[in-house]
Amino acid sequence: MSVNEPSADTGSVSQVLKPIRGRLIVAGLLAAIGTMLTMVPLAGIAHIAQFAMGQAEMATAWAQMQGPVWRVVIISLGCLFLGLTLISMGEMVAHLADNHITGRLRLAITRRLAKVPLGWFTSRASGEVKQAMQDDIGTLHSLTAHFYTTLGRTLGAILISMIYLFAMDWRMAIVSLLPFPLFFLFFSRATKASGANMQSFGAGMARINNAVVEFVNGIPVVKAFGVEGKAHGSYREAVDAFADAFTDFTRPLVSAMANAHAMIAPVAVLGVVLAFGTLFVSQGWITPVEVLPFALVAPGICAPLLLLSYITHDLNNATGAAQRVHKLLQTPVLETLAGEATTLPAQAEIRVEHVGYSYDAEHPVLSDVSFTLKPGTVTAIVGASGSGKSTLARLLLRFFDPSEGRITLGGVDLRQIESAQLYRRIGFVLQEVRLIHASLRDNIALGRPSANQQEIEDAARTANIHERILALPRGYDSVIGEDVQLSGGELQRVSIARAVLLAPPVLVLDEATAAADAENEVKLQQALSRFAQGRTLMVIAHRLDTVMHADQIILIDNGTICEQGRHHELLARNGRYARLWALGGYEQGSEQGSEQAVSSC
Structure with a gap:
């Protein structure tokens, strides 16, 4: 199973690490074997010391010791260097696996997000997505690059030490290892206590991410309306809440981990060995020289266990990150x-057939909406705020799919057209402009990277932004956010130029000219009318005077079509559209009068 299609039946951590699980196991084994080998010199020192102390006469001892001592020294040094080499190899394998899974996950998330409904992003805070894509994948480094090798080193050190100590004397081995079970007891208590607060800790991190993004994005509005205190207060509340969560997370760790570390401090372990060694010698169970291996090897277990406790603390964070x-x-x-459609539609006719949509079962947004957008025509969708206009536009763009009915392009259901192919045929300019951090040239050519400079400039002229770009010091090479800060209307015109360059057969405009001033709005309307020749154009409008020349006007109220036809036809019917026109449109008429005019269907 691939990373981008994990099974919900298994644990999230297991699924995230599945592509590199074998490499991590190999890394852990290399680290374990390497650590075992690095412990050999301690046994060698003890062996040499026992051999030397067992000689009766020092004069003859040296001659007898030379051969065995050198063999022990050579074996010890060989094991030490080989062990260090294997540990290094294990770390290298783990880090290479970490690099592999990091790239794989980011690519998998990017591909996944490219396939999700665009409407999904409108219900997610940008900080939430950023945390998962950037912060959480970075946090996984502790799990993939360090935890398995550290676990291998710890288990290797404990295993080889226990085998050696029990081989020397089982009674001394048992008492020498007494501090370590106590360490695991305190350590498990600390882990369990902190794990209970892990969810609130992760939620606090996400809240801070969202608060930072919202605060930075809202700085202009905050300054304009003089509500710095409130904006700072929201961020401060997020920080304070995280501080409380962090305190709850760390408080149980402090005393428990302090006790755990005290239990396996090398001095404490050595003290236990010497105390019981003295007792055993006094009872005649062992000789003083036989205590030496335990005094050298038992404290050597402390460092790997301490390292494991540090890395396990990060493991909780990494586990939460893997879950997200x-x-x-x-x-x-x-x-x-x-x-799935193999032959893409050549026609640009769109049919909306008995479409219904609801965000939940109790609040339907659209109900039984049907109409046709014929090629080369302009269709205007008008209605009060909240009537379902923008939802209808987003259904056409597959931000989400209809709950009922279907939408076809050239007779083919939109759900049978691959997303990339769909957006080559349906362009859109929405109220919220999204430009990437790149040059104006790259932003305009985003849908057609192969476009030449002349094509880019022609699109900019159509959108009435060419002259403004030429007035910039770097022209089309100006980078958004660095070399130039464009107004809302100017950003909208860049977005329109991008759609013009793409030249899709269908274009959806959701109040695309709302941010432009009156003069530029007229020019944009004229340019878009020229651009619509031979294309299907759907315009979401708030003001009736901007769409009076449309080939078809559809009035929507409470998610249903109230009236449909040309401007003069709707006026002749003397219905709701005519009453709205008499009131001067939504922006010119009173809000109360508008609501009365389209009170219901």
Whole structure:
């Protein structure tokens, strides 16, 4: 199973690490074997000391010791260097695996997010997605690059030490290892206590991420309306809440971990060995020289265990990060109907057939909406705020799919058209402009990277932004956010130029000219009208005077079509549209009068 399609039946951590599980096991084994080998010199020192102390006469001892001592020294040094080499190899394998899974996960998330409904992003804070894609994958480094090798080193050190100590004397081995079970007792208590607060700790991190993004993005509005105190207060509340969560997370760790570390301090372990060694010698059970291996080897177990306790503390964070990454990889994608279209529609006619949509079962947004957008025509969708206009536009763009009915392009259901192909045929300019951190040239050519300079400039002229770009010091090479700060209307015109360059057969405009001034709005309307020749154009409008020349006007109220026709036809009916026109449109008429005019269907 691939990373980008993990199974929900198994643990999230297991699924995230599945592609590199074998490498991590190999890394852990290398580290374990390497650590075992690095412990050999301690046994060698004890062996040499026992051999030397067992000689009766020093004069003859040296001659007898030379051969055995050198053999022990050579074996010890060989094991030491070989062990260090294996540990280094294990670390290298783990870090290479970490690099592999990091790139794989980021690519998998990018591919997944490319397939999710665009409407999914509107219900997610940008800080939430950023945390999973950047912060959480970075946090996994502790789990993939260090935990398995550290676990291997710890287990290797404990295993070889226990084998050696029990081989020397089982009674001394048992008492020498007494501090370590106590360490695990305190350590498990600390881990369990902190784990209970891990969810609130992760939630606090996410809240801070969202607060930072919202605060930075809202600085202009905050300054304009003089509400710095409130904005700072929201960020301060997020920080204070995280501080409380962090305190709850760390408080149980402090005393428990202090006791745990005290239990396996080398001095404490050595003290236990010497105390019981003295007792055993006094009872005649062992000789003083036989205490030496335990005094050398038992304290050597302390360092790996301490290292494990440090890395396990990070393991909780890494586990939470893996769960969030796994959740992001489980994000539902746009479903493609069986029998994906192999022949893409050549026509640009769009049919909306009995479409209904609701965000939940109790609040329907659209109900039984049907109409046709014929090629080369302009269709205007008008209605009061909250009537379902923008939802209808987003259904056409597959931000989400209809709950009922279907939408076809050239007779083919949109759900049978691959997303990349769909957006080559349906362009859109929405109220919220999204430009990437790149040059104006790259932003305009985002949909057609192969476009030449003349094509880019022609699109900019159509969108009435060419002259403004030429007035910049670096022209089309100006980078958004660095060399130039464009107004809302100017950003909208860049977005329109991008759609013009893409030249899709269908174009959806959701109040695309709302941020432009009156003069530029007229020019943009004229340019878009010229651009619409031979294309299907759907315009979401708030003001009736901007769409009076449309080929078809559809008035929507409470999610249903109230009236449909040309401007003069709707006026002749003397219905709701005519009453709205008499009131001067939504912006010119009173809000109360507008609501009365379209009170219901």
